[in-house]
Amino acid sequence: MSEIARTARGRAVFISLMLLPAVAALGVFMYYPIEETFRLSFMRSSGLGDAAFNGLANYQFLFGNDEFRAGLAHVFLWAFWSLVIQLPLAFFVSYSLILYRNRITKSLRAVYYLANILPSTITAMLGIFVFSNTNGVLAALARKISWTWLAKLDFIGDPTLAFWAVFFVATWMYTGFPIIYLMARMEQIPLEIREAAELDGAGGWRYARAIVLPMISYPLRILAVLMIVGSLKLFDLPYLMTKGGPGDATKTLGIILYNQGFVNWQYGSAAAVGVVIFLLSLVLTIAQFSWQRKGGEAE
């Protein structure tokens, strides 16, 4: 065998050996659990060693169940409003922080990101502290200034308001990272483009609309996908603030998965919810990549 071939084969073996640990870890910690989840979704199991195959019964149960349908609707609603409110808000705030550079806006960057690094339990407690109708900040303020219309609102206990109370807290919590991310991308826009735009009279918010927005469309799409996938997996804030209530008003697929598995001891149904979340996330991610390829944009 030639020296070149031996070297090439040796290199291939070396590369394979170097990749082996990562592939093994991926297999054990990612692909195997996914396969097991799929398998468990076709079983009836309490998690105590009594698994029995029951076909599509778990999926039939879920899609015929009001609670699951409510959870599905809520995650899509959450995704929709995240795109309509959180993404534009993040763009607005990040551009403002760049446009109006001073000492105050510099320290505001840390403030906006602070919410993102707080543990979700702390954020949920703060949310309850604000919205609780007995001892909450809003209720106390309403009583103090005699705003009876505000005092009457039950942000946590009213099914029509609970979703928005949780969403408001989530907006505060989750907008920090997009703000910092978009700021970083905006600051990468070449100075010559900015100067040229200013010479042409496109300053301030016109520059944002005409130049910045198109130039950061790829990061915006990334954030949109992250928000949508994040909505599908949403669990911590609604669970900690309202436990999915009142009724099913703030139930999400994540809460249903948790309840089915760890409270109701229905591991098969919980796995089925997990599969639904996985497939929806996969479809949306593939759709995003296809859209990107069609758009022909790349970083």
Added chain:
Amino acid sequence: MKKRAFIALMVVICCLVVVMPLTAQQLKLTVWGRDLTDGEPDHAYVTALIKDFQAKNPDITIDYVALGDPGLADKTKITMAAGSGLPDIFQTWGGSTMGGYADAGRLMDLTADLGSVPGSAAARGAMTWKGKLYGVAPFFAIAGVFVNEGIFKANGLGIPSSVDQFERVADMLKAKDIQPFACGEADKWPGLALYMYLTDRFGGDIFSQAAARKARFDNDAFVKAAQLYQRWVKKGYFGDKPLGEKYGDAQQLMATGKAAMHITGSWMCAQYSSKDFTDQQIGFYAFPAMKGGKGPVTDIMGMTDIGFAATKVAASRKDAVVRFMKYAMSGDAAAAEPGRVSSVPGVKAPSALTTMASNVFGTAKLVQFWWDQNLPPAVTTPLNDTIQTFFLPDTDVKASLTKFENLATQNMGAVK
């Protein structure tokens, strides 16, 4: 040099020969509990239990792990499912959850060892599953009515002796801008206490029949109880925003005199009799009977307040486990508890309020275990979800109960 090394080696071996038997005699038990051992009044029993048991049993070391609530339930469930990493002893409310672990073969049968330990029949029943005893329940809680006696006295109200009187009293309190009942239904489970009693008063022991699949969960008694519950909610007996009120808020309303009654478990006796928690004069009373109803006032709802069960991993240290369980059921250990109703005979109630609760417990002719501890786990959260829908004014309660019955049929079998 070789001689020195040999001597050093012999010294090490001698030390090991002496030390190892001593350490081998020291048994270790891992105990998972809910309460921190921090000296808080609510945690006083567990704190004293761990400390005093080790003092009295120097050959046993307790590795106590405080997991809180729901941390204890979650971690126990996960390790039971995995079958590994189990503790030797864990705190439990007994009932169907413990029964699930027993059916999976994870628990140690202690019938022969603990069957003769004196204690209340109800507490023993809660720790028994399919005829086998898996642990002890030193404290047993019953549901009853905490009444702000100061508010009642100031308004010339008597303690209600019937469900009809409850309504009259509640109307009078509402007229005086006092919330008749604190509840905490934002947390879903607190509303169960009242619903259990209303159903019993309408239909007697109908729940046991439904649980045994001899009656439906949407039969007359369940529906009438739900309709009455919903009527009380609409009349504002639970405040203007009942679903925004968490259990902690309910306690605060009682503690500050903003609510007049609280239908909940006797575990609240410690707090409601503590001067650090409230300056209100609060008493404990049995839930009254209903005129024309089936369930008498001696039908009491209850559950394990503090219980311990042992797992199979402790089989080689069964003697140590039994010693721990017996000590947990001793008068010495129970005396440290400042508020709960003890199921240990001869233990003096620690407060006047606990005495009232114990007296109510003493009148019980039928003890019905808390429903969400007595049904299969697959239906307990849906049960509490169903009860929470009674708090929504537009809910068709019969339809809600029928949906629950369908779920019960799927998981427990059809009505025979």
